[in-house]
Amino acid sequence: SQKIEQNSEALNIQEGKTATLTCNYTNYSPAYLQWYRQDPGRGPVFLLLIRENEKEKRKERLKVTFDTTLKQSLFHITASQPADSATYLCARPNYGGSQGNLIFGKGTKLSVKP
Amino acid sequence: DAGITQSPRHKVTETGTPVTLRCHQTENHRYMYWYRQDPGHGLRLIHYSYGVKDTDKGEVSDGYSVSRSKTEDFLLTLESATSSQTSVYFCAIESGSATEAFFGQGTRLTVV
Numbered sequence: 433s434q435k436i437e438q439n440s441e442a443l444n445i446q447e448g449k450t451a452t453l454t455c456n457y458t459n460y461s462p463a464y465l466q467w468y469r470q471d472p473g474r475g476p477v478f479l480l481l482i483r484e485n486e487k488e489k490r491k492e493r494l495k496v497t498f499d500t501t502l503k504q505s506l507f508h509i510t511a512s513q514p515a516d517s518a519t520y521l522c523a524r525p526n527y528g529g530s531q532g533n534l535i536f537g538k539g540t541k542l543s544v545k546p
Numbered sequence: 547d548a549g550i551t552q553s554p555r556h557k558v559t560e561t562g563t564p565v566t567l568r569c570h571q572t573e574n575h576r577y578m579y580w581y582r583q584d585p586g587h588g589l590r591l592i593h594y595s596y597g598v599k600d601t602d603k604g605e606v607s608d609g610y611s612v613s614r615s616k617t618e619d620f621l622l623t624l625e626s627a628t629s630s631q632t633s634v635y636f637c638a639i640e641s642g643s644a645t646e647a648f649f650g651q652g653t654r655l656t657v658v
Contacts, residue, residue, distance in 0.1 A: 475649030538588035
């Protein structure tokens with residue numbers, strides 16, 4: 433089966449700075465990668481999806497990149513705010529297919545200090 | 547919010563007893579998943595379903611069984627609960643169009 437890793441368990445940054453979170457995968461590139469936000473005591477909430485043929489995708493203050501050479505996705509939050517503090521998860525389809533059977537990284541806990 | 551409901555939200559049970567968790571959706575999505583989430587392990591897939599009566603095992607399926615007799619319901623059963631199955635369980639649904647998965651609120655299960 434595929435693996436997906438988020439190497440940083442925690443990231444602490446100052447309000448207003450850009451947070452950058454990393455997600456690495458093994459074996460062949462998935463058709464897409466997804467990023468989710470999870471708050472304590474809640475289920476994950478979808479944020480962004482980026483497909484294999486897309487280098488970059490943006491949504492408001494969020495930006496995701498997909499580098500098939502490095503087998504890596506970066507997730508950026510610009511002008512970070514304390515309300516952005518949460519755990520962020522990346523996910524990929526397990527068997528390289530285009531749908532179904534999502535596997536998740538362990539997540540990176542982001543803390544934004546005022 | 548997507549129409550996905552888990553029940554119960556909290557449960558305490560004794561070792562050796564059977565437990566069934568229910569996931570109900572109103573979105574008519576094809577794919578349904580059961581995950582468990584534990585500190586240090588993140589979300590791990592237990593079982594998933596790609597249609598009525600069509601299910602498959604995930605990474606941590608031992609000790610669990612599932613059933614999907616209707617599109618809207620996906621049941622997770624612990625045949626004989628053990629303390630190692632103390633966890634937070636999440637159900638998720640996905641349309642199958644590679645868009646996004648929607649998660650339920652979670653069920654906190656404690657096996658004593």
